[in-house]
Amino acid sequence: MRDAAPQGTYKVQALDRAFAVLDLLGESETPLGLAQVASSLQLHKSTAHRFLMVLERHHMVERTTNGKFRLGLRLFDFGNRAIEQYDLRERAQPHLRRLVAETEETAHLCVLEQARVIYIDKIEPARSVRMITRIGSSNPVHCTSVGKAILAFLPEERISDILRRTKFERFTQRTIATAEALRTEIEKTRRRGYAVDDEEYEEGLRCIAVPLLDAQRFPVGAVSVSGPSFRVTAQKLPSIANHLVQCVRGISADMGFTSASRNSRVAWPA
Amino acid sequence: MRDAAPQGTYKVQALDRAFAVLDLLGESETPLGLAQVASSLQLHKSTAHRFLMVLERHHMVERTTNGKFRLGLRLFDFGNRAIEQYDLRERAQPHLRRLVAETEETAHLCVLEQARVIYIDKIEPARSVRMITRIGSSNPVHCTSVGKAILAFLPEERISDILRRTKFERFTQRTIATAEALRTEIEKTRRRGYAVDDEEYEEGLRCIAVPLLDAQRFPVGAVSVSGPSFRVTAQKLPSIANHLVQCVRGISADMGFTSASRNSRVAWPA
DNA sequence: CATTGAGTCCCATATCCTGAGAAACTGGGG
DNA sequence: CCCCAGTTTCTCAGGATATGGGACTCAATG
Numbered sequence: 001m002r003d004a005a006p007q008g009t010y011k012v013q014a015l016d017r018a019f020a021v022l023d024l025l026g027e028s029e030t031p032l033g034l035a036q037v038a039s040s041l042q043l044h045k046s047t048a049h050r051f052l053m054v055l056e057r058h059h060m061v062e063r064t065t066n067g068k069f070r071l072g073l074r075l076f077d078f079g080n081r082a083i084e085q086y087d088l089r090e091r092a093q094p095h096l097r098r099l100v101a102e103t104e105e106t107a108h109l110c111v112l113e114q115a116r117v118i119y120i121d122k123i124e125p126a127r128s129v130r131m132i133t134r135i136g137s138s139n140p141v142h143c144t145s146v147g148k149a150i151l152a153f154l155p156e157e158r159i160s161d162i163l164r165r166t167k168f169e170r171f172t173q174r175t176i177a178t179a180e181a182l183r184t185e186i187e188k189t190r191r192r193g194y195a196v197d198d199e200e201y202e203e204g205l206r207c208i209a210v211p212l213l214d215a216q217r218f219p220v221g222a223v224s225v226s227g228p229s230f231r232v233t234a235q236k237l238p239s240i241a242n243h244l245v246q247c248v249r250g251i252s253a254d255m256g257f258t259s260a261s262r263n264s265r266v267a268w269p270a
Numbered sequence: 271m272r273d274a275a276p277q278g279t280y281k282v283q284a285l286d287r288a289f290a291v292l293d294l295l296g297e298s299e300t301p302l303g304l305a306q307v308a309s310s311l312q313l314h315k316s317t318a319h320r321f322l323m324v325l326e327r328h329h330m331v332e333r334t335t336n337g338k339f340r341l342g343l344r345l346f347d348f349g350n351r352a353i354e355q356y357d358l359r360e361r362a363q364p365h366l367r368r369l370v371a372e373t374e375e376t377a378h379l380c381v382l383e384q385a386r387v388i389y390i391d392k393i394e395p396a397r398s399v400r401m402i403t404r405i406g407s408s409n410p411v412h413c414t415s416v417g418k419a420i421l422a423f424l425p426e427e428r429i430s431d432i433l434r435r436t437k438f439e440r441f442t443q444r445t446i447a448t449a450e451a452l453r454t455e456i457e458k459t460r461r462r463g464y465a466v467d468d469e470e471y472e473e474g475l476r477c478i479a480v481p482l483l484d485a486q487r488f489p490v491g492a493v494s495v496s497g498p499s500f501r502v503t504a505q506k507l508p509s510i511a512n513h514l515v516q517c518v519r520g521i522s523a524d525m526g527f528t529s530a531s532r533n534s535r536v537a538w539p540a
Numbered sequence: 541c542a543t544t545g546a547g548t549c550c551c552a553t554a555t556c557c558t559g560a561g562a563a564a565c566t567g568g569g570g
Numbered sequence: 571c572c573c574c575a576g577t578t579t580c581t582c583a584g585g586a587t588a589t590g591g592g593a594c595t596c597a598a599t600g
Contacts, residue, residue, distance in 0.1 A: 113343055
């Protein structure tokens with residue numbers, strides 16, 4: 001769905017196909033039968049079958065009792081290992097919880113990957129409309145507060161690279177649809193220190209984000225607070241931003257991102 | 271590490287290799303360079319390189335700033351999707367939290383996959399020695415309370431199948447090392463309704479588990495409470511077991527596992 | 541400056557994957 | 571009970587596809 005045509009200089013057909021299978025099963029709400037997989041991906045049934053058997057041997061997919069396929073728990077294992085290397089998530093959690101307690105709105109923790117932001121954690125207030133975000137999923141930068149927050153503190157070179165790769169898809173009336181508009185928005189963000197998404201991604205949803213800077217003032221991620229526009233009003237923005245800044249400061253301290261530049265950045269790449 | 275030789279009738283070399291790469295990166299504490307990957311897996315430099323490039327294109331691995339490779343966040347995405355299909359985890363969480371509050375020990379939620387148990391959630395008490403379990407990882411059935419709890423309520427056929435496939439690796443002095451011994455242990459578990467792991471997996475760690483039964487009284491998982499032996503004493507076992515039973519009952523109710531047998535089990539395979 | 545080791549890239553070859561097709565199931569309905 | 575349609579499983583020979591030898595670059599080291 002996201003990147004339908006995985007082209008590139010290096011190719012291993014079998015891998016592209018295998019990931020296409022996993023993608024398909026991941027997108028699907030319900031488990032799929034062999035025939036469905038084969039036809040969806042235009043694979044020969046015997047090819048699809050072989051792939052599924054191999055994937056099953058690796059526990060990347062598993063079969064339900066009625067013989068259909070769905071994603072396997074090995075992926076869950078891998079996912080946890082992957083995220084573990086970012087101990088950011090773990091360290092940030094207590095701070096996020098406090099933030100949620102203070103604001104009573106949903107908080108997200110994100111990092112930038114390539115030209116998109118990935119949600120690596122979400123904390124929801126005790127009772128609230130449940131947000132539809134899925135941890136692990138990614139969004140474009142141009143229509144999210146976290147995207148703009150990170151963008152604003154990136155070196156110019158990275159910014160233009162990312163803007164070049166962004167498609168500026170429209171989601172609502174207010175979605176920022178051009179690179180120029182986003183540039184002025186970034187400027188604004190940089191000045192006031194926090195980014196706002198005012199129903200630019202979803203009707204009725206307002207978000208506000210602050211970047212998380214490492215010792216070199218490089219944005220390693222961002223924290224946001226999101227809620228329905230009628231609760232997250234314009235007047236409340238500064239107050240929420242303040243909570244966000246406190247939260248981010250706490251995380252920075254925990255991560256050892258003190259202003260004194262660290263001697264090595266080996267363990268903490270962008 | 272776990273299953274070093276992924277043999278089977280169906281084979282796709284490229285996939286086996288790709289997963290070996292992911293495995294390697296997942297096991298490794300630190301990111302690895304191309305040369306390390308190639309030599310660890312006995313792959314040619316150029317082969318390893320191509321795989322890593324393709325995996326990177328799919329975001330299954332990513333490069334740190336110093337050019338080394340580690341697991342990518344796409345895996346995190348997949349992992350979350352995989353676990354989402356088990357809404358068990360989500361539903362169970364509040365109950366687990368309460369259980370942890372009551373017992374002040376760590377709680378785990380597990381399911382059975384093939385012949386091993388997989389930890390799909392872990393809740394830790396506010397302050398406690400941190401347990402080393404990693405969510406998503408799997409353990410054999412014979413040395414864990416959850417394994418025994420599930421085993422005890424499985425149909426005979428499945429039990430013998432699993433016992434046949436278990437290697438009865440020893441971890442401590444007390445590890446149950448034979449199928450016969452495990453059988454009598456299972457019998458005991460069935461009678462008293464809860465399973466105990468008395469330092470059978472790790473020195474000084476005692477666990478107690480209760481199975482989570484669906485409407486057909488089929489064990490879909492298990493919940494356990496674990497803590498240092500000096501706190502989780504023999505006298506406390508019945509009391510903890512009681513909390514566990516309450517917890518599991520709550521989850522069952524939430525999942526709709528009422529005693530009245532449900533009309534369809536399509537959505538809930540083993 | 542030579543040397544060593546890591547990473548990137550190209551290309552002819554043989555290996556490994558592909559997909560046609562047939563067999564084995566499954567589960568309705570007549 | 572039998573047949574049929576749909577699905578899954580299995581086999582095999584041909585050829586597309588991944589393989590790995592090797593050349594090249596770059597950086598670090600002596």
